[in-house]
Amino acid sequence: MVVEWSGSGPELLLTIDRGSAAGLRSQLEAQLREAIRTGRLAGGEQVPSSRKLAHTLGLSRGLVQDCYAQLQSEGYLTSRAGSATRVAPTAVARPLERPRQNNSTNRRRHPVADFRSGVPDLGLVPREDWSWAIREVCRTIPNNAFDYGDPVGEQQLRDVLAAYLGRVRSTAAGGDQIVICTGMAQAIALVLRVLATDGIDTLAVEDPGAWRFTAEQAAANGVALTPIAVDRDGLDVTLLERTEARAVLVTPAHQWPTGVVLAGHRRQQLIAWARERDAIIIEDDYDAEFRYDRDPVGAMQGLAPDAVISLGTVSKSLAPTLRLGWLLAPDRLLDRLALAKQVADRGSPGLDQLALAKMLESGRYDRHLRRMRTEYAKRREVLVAALALHAPGVAITGLAAGFHAVVTLPADAQENRIIEKAARRGVGLYGMSSMRHSAGPHQSQLILGFGDTSQSAIQAGIAAVGDLLCGTPE
Ligand SMILES: Cc1ncc(COP(=O)(O)O)c(C=O)c1O
Incomplete structure (x- = not known):
């Protein structure tokens, strides 16, 4: 209600603190x-x-x-x-604030340990390096660099990235074949938009897999998802061949979430499928930087640059909040991807792109990755030791790379009940069921993320729920 005051207006409860530093x-x-x-x-x-x-x-x-x-x-x-x-x-004031969703509340909900996966250690983000890079960029760039940039990204970053990915991921693309995106999420959205204009209305995805990550974007572009089973050699390409799909989204270097590598023969079979069917392989290279005791697995893009779009992100290597990702695409798709990016947002923030280029060029990115690899390798050892001690006999897989592991529960174990009981003990556990398309029956499995879970939290968390994992609760 608006109050009509007579005279000089309302009394307002305002106080002035003359001792305060604020004027x-x-x-x-x-x-x-x-x-x-x-x-x-x-x-x-x-x-x-x-x-x-x-x-x-x-x-x-x-x-x-x-x-x-x-x-x-x-x-x-x-x-x-x-x-x-x-x-x-x-x-006027907004009457009601919508309840905010904040993942950090997970920590409060799980005071002992939270095995959420997919996030790097947010306490070890290289803040100093990033602020150095931003400062350097601001100090040195010419005035015209503050103008609208090229929607597909700063040339400097694209060139540096092309060289970096060629070196560490064996990709075969120049800077001109790269589009910088706001995270891999946008990269997938742009790709789906462009493929939809080519009449591609079905996207094959891995099962289990990160299909929720893609489902809404696919739906928004009128693209249906077709799940294809993953076995110990990765995506079963023979099953894919039986579908009508002309696009597939895969995580070849470290399948999400099982952690298996797409075997060499499957890679060849997949590339042959794409070429025969004029189809496209979308490669999600999400956590390829973190590999421990196995030989490097190069990106598929390097094997078939004509048939593969490769997607990368700094969400696992630096921090999700940077919203920096990229795609490497065959020439025939580049113009349309560039247009889609321009229409979406006229380009990603230029200073952040140039800061990432500085991080890469200066070796600070590599140095950070080396540190994180060492830290994650230790956590992995702590996890394996804690499971051996508190849950002997449970099978752990998917540990050769990344920062999560898969634990297979005893045959009669019920994922949801174990997750509920663990939550009551202050431990956040996450089941494989939410990553599956098909209802099952499936063996119960948990995905234990340790990217943002300290060594001591891993120990305490597994000690608290070991009996549940072995199937001997209470
Ligand atoms: C399978 C997969 N790939 C990549 C990402 C990273 O996406 P973005 O770069 O948008 O943070 C995620 C994040 O949830 C993911 O689940």
Whole structure:
């Protein structure tokens, strides 16, 4: 309700702290903004005259007038010549905040340990290196680098990335075949959009797999998902051949979530399938940086640059919040991918791209990866030892790379019940069921992420739930 005040306007509960480091004017502005945002002052309501407010608070009238002028320029207040200053009708407070979803609440829900997968250690993000890189970029780039950039990304990053990926992932693409995206999520969205215009309306995906990651984007582009089973050699290409699909999304270097590698013969079979059917392989190279005791597995893109779109991200290597990813695509798709990116957002933030280029060029990216590899390798050992001690006999797989493992539970174990019981003990466990398309029956399995779970939390968590994993609860 708007209050029509007579006289000089309402009394406002405003306080000025003369001992505070914040200036008088900024204190007054902040409190008025807050009063408007929270609804203490409603849209249309008259605020006290500058003379009255200055008198009440012991401030100069000029200071209050400056403050009102500032809030007018920000759209909080309005004033017309000869009439009182009022709260702008459009500045009314939002009545209800929507409940925020925040993954960090998981930690509070699981005080002992949280085995959530897919996130790197957020406490070990190379903050110093990143701030150094951003500072360097800001200090050195020419003025015109602050203009709109090329929608497909900063040439410098694309060139540096092409060389880096060629070196560590055996890819075969120049900088001109790379599109920088806001994470792999956008890369998949752009690819699906472009493929849909080619009449590709079915995307084969791994089962189990990260299909939820793709499902909504696929639906938005009118693309249906066809699950293809994964076995110990990765995606079963013979099953794929029996479908009508002309696009497949795979995680060849480290299948998500089983951790298996797509075997050499399957890679060949998959490439032959793509070429025969004029189909496209979308390679999700999500955590290829983290490999421990096995030979490097190169990206498939290097084997068949004409048939593979390779997607990468810094979400596992640096931090998801950077929203930096890329795609490497065959020439025939590049123009349309570039247009899709331009239409989506006119290009990813340029300073962050150049900072990533600096990180790569300076060797700081590699150094960070080396540190993280060592840390994750230790966690992996701690996990294996803790399971051997507290849950002897459970099978662990998928540990050759990445930062998660798969634990197979005893035949009669029920995933959901174990997850519930573990939660009551303060431990976050996550089941394989949510990664499966088919209802089963399947053997119960857990995906134990340790990217953002410290060595001590791994030990404490497994000690707390070992009996559940062995099938001998209570
Ligand atoms: C299978 C898979 N690949 C890649 C990613 C990374 O996506 P983005 O780069 O958008 O953070 C995720 C994140 O959840 C994922 O589940």
